[in-house]
Amino acid sequence: MSILISPSILNSDIGNLAGELDKISGADWAHVDVMDNHFVPNLTWGLPVIEAAKKYSSIPIDAHLMIEDPDRWAPAYIEAGAASATFHAEAVKAPIRLAREIRGMGGRAGLALSPATQIDNYIDILDEFDMVLCMTVEPGFGGQPFLSSVMPKVERLRELIDKKGLETWIQVDGGVSADTIAQAAEAGANNFVAGSAVYKAEDATQAVTDLRELARKHSH
Numbered sequence: 001m002s003i004l005i006s007p008s009i010l011n012s013d014i015g016n017l018a019g020e021l022d023k024i025s026g027a028d029w030a031h032v033d034v035m036d037n038h039f040v041p042n043l044t045w046g047l048p049v050i051e052a053a054k055k056y057s058s059i060p061i062d063a064h065l066m067i068e069d070p071d072r073w074a075p076a077y078i079e080a081g082a083a084s085a086t087f088h089a090e091a092v093k094a095p096i097r098l099a100r101e102i103r104g105m106g107g108r109a110g111l112a113l114s115p116a117t118q119i120d121n122y123i124d125i126l127d128e129f130d131m132v133l134c135m136t137v138e139p140g141f142g143g144q145p146f147l148s149s150v151m152p153k154v155e156r157l158r159e160l161i162d163k164k165g166l167e168t169w170i171q172v173d174g175g176v177s178a179d180t181i182a183q184a185a186e187a188g189a190n191n192f193v194a195g196s197a198v199y200k201a202e203d204a205t206q207a208v209t210d211l212r213e214l215a216r217k218h219s220h
C-alpha cells in the first residue's frame, strides 16, 4: 500500500494560501480542516477556502469535516473541488448513504473516528469507505500531543482491511511528527496528516520529504 503524506494547512499562513500550498507541492494531498464550532469547539473555514485551494494549486484536497450534519454538507465539498470528503462517525446520521453519494460524485469517501470511537459498528461496512481516519488527538485544534493509545485501533483496522482484501486507506491525524510517525506506520497506517510538523518546520518541503522517508522505513 502506498505511503501518502497529507499536510494540514490548519496552522499555515492562510493569508498566503497559494504560497503555503506551493510549499507542500511534493506532498500527496492537502488536508483542509473544516470546523463549525458545534461538532468541535473551534471555527475555521468552509467551502470558499476549498474553492480557493483548488484554484491556486493542483494538489488534491482532502477535506476533513469536523462539522455537525455532514449528511447535508459533505457533497458540497466534493462539488467545490475536494477530491476526498471525510465525515465523522460521531456526527453522521446515514454513513452508507452519504459515502455512496460522495462516491457517486466521483469523490473519495472517508469515515473519521475520534479517539474514543471504536470501529466495531463499521466492520461489516468497511467496503463503503475509501479511507478510515483514526484521530490521534481529540478533534478541534492543531498542535496537540499524539495519542499512542489509538494505535491498537489502527492495528486492528489494518488486520481487518487486509483480511477482507480491501484497498481502504488508514489515515492518522493529530500530533504526527518525526517523533511519532514511526509508531503509526508500524501499526499499519498508510496516510499521514501532519500540520504543525510541516508548517512550523523551518523548511516545510524538507519536512514532507523526511516524514515520507520515516513512514516508508517503518511500514510493512
Ligand SMILES: O=C(CO)[C@H](O)[C@H](O)COP(=O)(O)O
Residues within 6 Å of the ligand: 008, 010, 011, 031, 033, 064, 066, 137, 138, 139, 140, 141, 142, 143, 144, 173, 174, 175, 176, 193, 194, 195, 196, 197
Ligand atoms: O484535524 C485536526 C485537528 O482536529 C488537524 O488535522 C490536526 O490536528 C493537524 O494538526 P497537528 O499535526 O498540528 O496536530
Ligand SMILES: [Co+2]
Residues within 6 Å of the ligand: 008, 031, 032, 033, 064, 173, 193
Ligand atoms: Co484533520
